[in-house]
Amino acid sequence: MVRPDRQLQPHSSLQSNIIGNVNHATVISTVFALIIINKAGGLIYNRTFHEGGLNKISTNDYLVLAGTFHGVHAITARLNPLKPITNPNRTSTTSTFPSSTPNPNTGTPNPSATPNSSVPSVPSTSGGSYLTRPDPPAGLEVLETENFRMQCFTTLTGTKFLLFTDTTQANVDLTMRRVYDMYADYVMKNPFYQLEMPVRCDMFERKLGSYIREINNR
Amino acid sequence: MSHLGPGKAVSSKEQTGLRYPSNGKTIYHRPLNRTKTAELSQSSFAYLFSEMVTYAQRRVTGIQELEKRLNLQGHPIGLKLLDLLLTREPPRSQTRPLTIIALLHFIKINLWTHLFGRQADRLEKSSNPDTPDEYMIIDNEPLVNAYISVPREMSQLNCAAFVAGMIEGVCDGAMFPARVTAHSVGGKEEGEMWPGKTVFLVKFQPEVLEREALIGKG
Numbered sequence: 527m528v529r530p531d532r533q534l535q536p537h538s539s540l541q542s543n544i545i546g547n548v549n550h551a552t553v554i555s556t557v558f559a560l561i562i563i564n565k566a567g568g569l570i571y572n573r574t575f576h577e578g579g580l581n582k583i584s585t586n587d588y589l590v591l592a593g594t595f596h597g598v599h600a601i602t603a604r605l606n607p608l609k610p611i612t613n614p615n616r617t618s619t620t621s622t623f624p625s626s627t628p629n630p631n632t633g634t635p636n637p638s639a640t641p642n643s644s645v646p647s648v649p650s651t652s653g654g655s656y657l658t659r660p661d662p663p664a665g666l667e668v669l670e671t672e673n674f675r676m677q678c679f680t681t682l683t684g685t686k687f688l689l690f691t692d693t694t695q696a697n698v699d700l701t702m703r704r705v706y707d708m709y710a711d712y713v714m715k716n717p718f719y720q721l722e723m724p725v726r727c728d729m730f731e732r733k734l735g736s737y738i739r740e741i742n743n744r
Numbered sequence: 745m746s747h748l749g750p751g752k753a754v755s756s757k758e759q760t761g762l763r764y765p766s767n768g769k770t771i772y773h774r775p776l777n778r779t780k781t782a783e784l785s786q787s788s789f790a791y792l793f794s795e796m797v798t799y800a801q802r803r804v805t806g807i808q809e810l811e812k813r814l815n816l817q818g819h820p821i822g823l824k825l826l827d828l829l830l831t832r833e834p835p836r837s838q839t840r841p842l843t844i845i846a847l848l849h850f851i852k853i854n855l856w857t858h859l860f861g862r863q864a865d866r867l868e869k870s871s872n873p874d875t876p877d878e879y880m881i882i883d884n885e886p887l888v889n890a891y892i893s894v895p896r897e898m899s900q901l902n903c904a905a906f907v908a909g910m911i912e913g914v915c916d917g918a919m920f921p922a923r924v925t926a927h928s929v930g931g932k933e934e935g936e937m938w939p940g941k942t943v944f945l946v947k948f949q950p951e952v953l954e955r956e957a958l959i960g961k962g
Contacts, residue, residue: 715891718893
């Protein structure tokens with residue numbers, strides 16, 4: 527016997543998002559489009575859900591958009607400085623290491639260029655505070671314009687999901703999560719899908735279509 | 745099966761290849777009647793089945809051959825399940841099915857419940873007078889196809905040929921030699937409701953019908 531399983535644990539950030547947006551629940555909101563970019567920066571999926579939400583651009587422009595975003599994302603990820611993990615035991619030793627005081631220059635493009643930056647000095651001085659590997663830098667996540675909001679979600683394997691929504695759209699994180707679930711189910715478990723190639727899976731189209739329609743009609 | 749008996753399995757622990765549990769208890773040591781809590785993850789099955797399809801796809805010349813290979817992968821499972829499921833029946837109904845209808849009911853109820861946790865959706869006899877040897881087992885959404893989207897150029901293919909192979913194994917094991925094939929019928933009038941609807945066409949050998957007629961007279 528086989529049971530359906532899905533590890534949909536409530537994500538802490540998702541929960542706060544839900545709570546934070548309760549008062550906006552009455553606002554009419556729309557998901558305009560979804561783009562999936564593979565880890566090499568190629569466009570592998572592109573679908574518009576809501577006519578008239580965004581202007582139509584050609585397929586070629588979509589390819590350029592995907593490639594450009596991939597590049598911008600890679601650069602913004604490098605801007606992200608490595609944050610030292612706060613260790614309670616470290617406070618006693620701080621006096622001997624002036625370099626480990628909170629760095630006012632956090633956010634500078636090149637932290638190693640700053641003389642008192644904690645990042646380059648720590649591995650040689652206070653071994654132990656970097657025992658756990660920090661999260662990889664995330665890069666650009668949200669881009670907002672007057673008419674739409676674009677949210678990017680990067681999977682652990684480097685595939686990017688771009689969701690274009692109304693600026694008032696609530697719970698984009700949750701929507702993104704469901705889209706990723708569907709991608710994992712109906713694309714990755716499909717024996718006829720070749721990795722990194724354009725997504726052409728009827729089941730994915732169908733399930734995604736009905737899910738987004740449900741959101742847009744709410 | 746004889747070459748995989750429990751004695752051999754334990755004695756060959758030092759051989760390379762298969763791994764054995766450290767306590768020496770293999771799957772053959774387990775009681776046959778453990779029916780509860782015998783559930784598996786659908787995701788892990790989906791990935792495994794996806795690899796089976798990919799494996800069967802290697803060096804095949806056509807869809808017919810691919811379905812044949814999937815059928816062959818399922819056949820031994822059906823043969824073994826017939827024995828296993830009959831063993832698990834209460835002692836007074838432990839006999840193997842003796843008529844076509846009893847056999848098909850066994851497949852629809854026992855086999856399906858064991859494999860998929862529910863019964864098959866319908867059982868039909870061919871209405872065509874030219875083919876009295878054809879019966880149909882209908883499943884509205886086969887579990888094996890849950891995440892599979894067949895590409896357009898292979899629209900003839902139905903990966904439930906694997907399940908068809910299992911049915912064929914059960915029929916052959918019960919001395920009702922038959923050919924079983926899986927056909928998608930979702931695109932037709934009821935297609936909107938059940939896009940994955942599959943018919944398993946069971947075509948018995950002429951001698952089965954001959955015997956059935958004799959039993960009917962007696």
